[in-house]
Amino acid sequence: MGMIRVLGDIFRVLKHIVRQTFSRPFTYFYPFEDREYPERTRGRHIHIRENCTACGQCVRACPVVAIRIDKSDRKYEKDAALYFDYTRCIFCGLCVEACRFNALFHTPVVDLSEPSREALHYDPERIETLEREPLEWRGRRFR
Amino acid sequence: MSPDIRDEAVEMWFGPQHVSAHGWAAKLTVVGDFIVECDPHAGYFHRSAEKVLEFRTFKQGPLVLERMCMLEAFLAEYPYISAVEQIAGVEVPERAKVLRTIMMEASRIHSLQFWWGQFSAELGLFAMTLWPWVDREFFLDTFEELTGSRHAVSFSTPGGVRYDFNEKVLKKLDRALQRLEQHLPKFKDMLLRSPTFRMRTKGIALFSYEDALRWGLSGPNIKACGVPMDLRKDWPDLNLAYDLVDWEVPVVDNPDHPGQSDAYDRMVQRFLEVETSINIIRQLLPQIPEGPIVDPKARAKTNRLPAGEAYGRVEGTRGVTTVWLKTTEKAQTPYRAKIRGPCFASYYSLKHLVPGSTFADFIVVFGSLDPYPGWWDR
Amino acid sequence: MAPPTTPSEVAAELMRRHPGVEAHKIEGQTAELTVPAGMIRDVVKSVDELLPHALPESMFGVDLQDDRYQLIYYFWSHDIRVLVQLRVELEGEEPEIDSVCDIFPGLEWHERETHEMFGIGFRGHPDLRPLLLPDELVGKYPLRKSFQPDRRRLAESGLPQPRPRRQEANKE
Numbered sequence: 001m002g003m004i005r006v007l008g009d010i011f012r013v014l015k016h017i018v019r020q021t022f023s024r025p026f027t028y029f030y031p032f033e034d035r036e037y038p039e040r041t042r043g044r045h046i047h048i049r050e051n052c053t054a055c056g057q058c059v060r061a062c063p064v065v066a067i068r069i070d071k072s073d074r075k076y077e078k079d080a081a082l083y084f085d086y087t088r089c090i091f092c093g094l095c096v097e098a099c100r101f102n103a104l105f106h107t108p109v110v111d112l113s114e115p116s117r118e119a120l121h122y123d124p125e126r127i128e129t130l131e132r133e134p135l136e137w138r139g140r141r142f143r
Numbered sequence: 144m145s146p147d148i149r150d151e152a153v154e155m156w157f158g159p160q161h162v163s164a165h166g167w168a169a170k171l172t173v174v175g176d177f178i179v180e181c182d183p184h185a186g187y188f189h190r191s192a193e194k195v196l197e198f199r200t201f202k203q204g205p206l207v208l209e210r211m212c213m214l215e216a217f218l219a220e221y222p223y224i225s226a227v228e229q230i231a232g233v234e235v236p237e238r239a240k241v242l243r244t245i246m247m248e249a250s251r252i253h254s255l256q257f258w259w260g261q262f263s264a265e266l267g268l269f270a271m272t273l274w275p276w277v278d279r280e281f282f283l284d285t286f287e288e289l290t291g292s293r294h295a296v297s298f299s300t301p302g303g304v305r306y307d308f309n310e311k312v313l314k315k316l317d318r319a320l321q322r323l324e325q326h327l328p329k330f331k332d333m334l335l336r337s338p339t340f341r342m343r344t345k346g347i348a349l350f351s352y353e354d355a356l357r358w359g360l361s362g363p364n365i366k367a368c369g370v371p372m373d374l375r376k377d378w379p380d381l382n383l384a385y386d387l388v389d390w391e392v393p394v395v396d397n398p399d400h401p402g403q404s405d406a407y408d409r410m411v412q413r414f415l416e417v418e419t420s421i422n423i424i425r426q427l428l429p430q431i432p433e434g435p436i437v438d439p440k441a442r443a444k445t446n447r448l449p450a451g452e453a454y455g456r457v458e459g460t461r462g463v464t465t466v467w468l469k470t471t472e473k474a475q476t477p478y479r480a481k482i483r484g485p486c487f488a489s490y491y492s493l494k495h496l497v498p499g500s501t502f503a504d505f506i507v508v509f510g511s512l513d514p515y516p517g518w519w520d521r
Numbered sequence: 522m523a524p525p526t527t528p529s530e531v532a533a534e535l536m537r538r539h540p541g542v543e544a545h546k547i548e549g550q551t552a553e554l555t556v557p558a559g560m561i562r563d564v565v566k567s568v569d570e571l572l573p574h575a576l577p578e579s580m581f582g583v584d585l586q587d588d589r590y591q592l593i594y595y596f597w598s599h600d601i602r603v604l605v606q607l608r609v610e611l612e613g614e615e616p617e618i619d620s621v622c623d624i625f626p627g628l629e630w631h632e633r634e635t636h637e638m639f640g641i642g643f644r645g646h647p648d649l650r651p652l653l654l655p656d657e658l659v660g661k662y663p664l665r666k667s668f669q670p671d672r673r674r675l676a677e678s679g680l681p682q683p684r685p686r687r688q689e690a691n692k693e
């Protein structure tokens with residue numbers, strides 16, 4: 001009788017091990033895959049220069065003075081260049097709310113780590129473009 | 144303290160690098176195993192929020208407030224908004240009122256879940272730390288779906304709320320609530336019937352209602368003494384929707400010591416608080432009216448306020464949370480803003496509560512008041 | 522006489538006991554009273570007697586500029602649901618007032634904070650060490666309006682600088 005019970009226990013343990021080995025882990029293999037971010041995620045900004053009117057409302061709304069505006073730098077008719085300082089930004093969303101011309105948005109890109117502080121000062125070119133498609137790049141699941 | 148005891152006394156610091164002392168430190172005078180004097184030190188977390196508020200507009204102010212306590216961000220930003228709305232004399236749309244109330248209660252649940260975990264960890268019961276924190280993730284997911292940020296939500300704004308509920312948010316909120324409802328009896332069993340927990344908390348940090356009020360304690364610490372002191376009922380707020388709900392203030396009345404509470408009672412009280420909050424949310428969810436979430440005219444009115452003074456009060460997770468605001472004519476920023484955090488009093492009352500307890504119980508006394516350094520250092 | 526149960530009754534009783542106390546505004550659940558600085562201890566003692574189970578909710582200073590300060594005390598009673606606000610006008614470079622922290626121990630730290638932030642002295646306070654401030658700011662009284670905070674970062678925004686405008690405190 002004892003023998004059978006021991007076998008049963010061993011079987012239960014083995015079942016557990018097998019299940020643990022082949023099931024998906026709960027954690028993410030971070031650099032290669034990522035969780036899904038909701039639509040409203042307040043990540044880094046994107047500035048659409050065509051729509052911008054250089055009104056400066058975003059700069060006024062920012063509570064931590066993270067945006068700098070350069071009105072002389074014109075690419076289109078009446079736009080302005082924005083410099084973002086992500087060492088200061090607290091991702092509150094007030095600048096996006098203040099922009100009434102659909103020229104400034106958040107993107108779901110939240111991993112902004114950089115090797116140096118200077119690299120976190122985004123210049124106008126960088127804030128206009130996304131290095132990658134925010135939602136699709138990291139869809140790949142391991143296992 | 145008689146002089147001969149003084150000779151044997153040893154002064155020692157608890158914190159600031161102790162694991163449980165996240166952002167505070169207390170100087171303890173110890174004789175043998177007993178603490179005879181406690182001198183809590185504040186200021187390790189000081190961010191001069193009151194001065195900062197004097198340079199922020201009324202729309203930016205709530206951002207500062209919610210950073211006082213990230214665990215109850217929806218609640219923490221509300222007193223400031225309430226004060227601004229009182230000075231401007233605006234009323235927010237019905238839908239915004241209900242959404243605010245729902246999210247404030249969700250935030251209360253989230254904060255209390257965090258506290259169960261933290262308190263249990265301080266007592267060494269780590270299973271109870273991690274399990275509520277898994278459920279807490281579901282609330283954080285809801286917050287993220289709703290506002291786009293997990294902790295720094297900045298949800299309310301003078302004149303309404305900034306983000307609207309949609310199907311996804313409702314689904315996530317419902318899932319979080321369901322999971323909690325399912326697990327709550329289990330958590331209660333795990334903690335309240337655990338012999339270790341009972342031995343560590345029964346009779347520890349016993350204080351009476353009268354004493355606690357004099358030290359300025361409020362919220363669950365008072366309610367655990369059997370007194371239903373709750374601003375949600377006592378201080379009717381025009382811009383919240385508690386009157387739509389049928390609910391009772393939860394109190395614990397322990398027959399062993401009527402009018403007093405110990406650490407165990409306060410734990411029971413915080414379970415009851417969560418049940419009440421679930422009840423309120425469950426009643427409000429079907430009652431969300433249609434309509435706008437923000438009144439643009441009211442919001443525009445708060446750009447520049449008339450001269451005035453207002454006192455915004457709300458029942459936070461940890462007690463009475465208030466902001467006093469003074470504005471000058473046509474000012475864009477407050478003239479003076481005073482934040483009253485509930486934990487200022489909790490932390491102060493350690494001075495009276497701790498002497499007499501053993502050194503091992505110190506963290507139980509501290510933890511049972513549910514203090515959060517952000518509230519006393521501001 | 523039956524104990525007072527409404528804000529106006531509390532205010533009337535306080536004014537009857539202490540001539541010199543004036544009602545500022547009585548509205549809803551709140552009674553706002555102005556108290557001469559010398560009488561604060563007596564008035565707070567009466568508040569303690571009149572309000573059943575009073576909670577010393579808050580106490581803070583306001584800088585009205587030109588060496589004038591206000592102290593505001595808040596007491597809340599759950600039993601009768603009355604909020605009492607006491608307002609004290611102070612004058613002088615470093616004004617002083619009697620401490621009330623032996624009547625309501627909960628105000629001890631509030632007074633300590635007001636002392637370090639505004640430089641208002643509290644006679645009879647057991648322990649006026651700085652509470653929140655770092656060492657280099659002790660004695661500079663940062664919540665006074667004359668304290669100059671660091672405004673360098675504002676210049677970096679590229680916007681025209683707002684001219685520093687003196688906010689007039691007492692134009693009601």
Ligand code: SF4
Nearest residue numbers: 062089090092093095
């Ligand atoms: S998100 Fe907030 S902090 Fe960041 S740039 Fe916009 S307004 Fe400034």
Ligand code: SF4
Nearest residue numbers: 052053055056058099
């Ligand atoms: S981004 Fe929007 S708010 Fe900012 S300057 Fe351009 S148009 Fe104005």
